[in-house]
């Protein structure tokens with residue numbers, strides 16, 4: 001009997017190039033989303049895209065190292081609310097749709113995002 005391991009999310013999303021393309025669209029979605037756009041007015045797009053790419057690569061099974069701050073430190077003092085959290089999740093899902101990411105992968109990613117909610121909201 002043989003078993004075939006499911007490839008990592010990193011592999012299924014197209015490794016770093018695929019994840020970077022998705023992270024770029026997530027950032028662009030935030031910039032055009034009225035619920036969260038003002039949060040990113042002072043952000044350097046390349047830096048935010050790089051850090052989100054690194055975090056996803058590292059968390060999804062890739063060899064990258066995440067060089068940014070932990071989620072609590074990064075979001076403390078922003079007092080992010082639930083509607084903003086949902087808006088960010090919606091921006092992620094629509095970027096995943098744009099890249100034709102499968103339902104299974106979208107479900108896995110949404111679970112990961114939701115698991116981080118308490119490290120992001122009301123801090």
Ligand code: HEM
Pocket residue numbers: 036039040042043044048051052055067068069070074075080084085086088112113114116117120
């Ligand atoms: C699970 C959801 C989220 C994840 C995985 C996430 C991830 C990240 C990461 C990796 C960074 C960079 C950390 C660093 O600067 O060292 C960051 C920064 C930031 N996040 Fe989030 N975030 C999430 C939700 C949110 C929400 C809901 C908001 C509010 C709308 C938000 C607003 C910001 C802002 C304003 C920054 C700073 C950007 C900058 O320094 O220019 N994040 N986030």
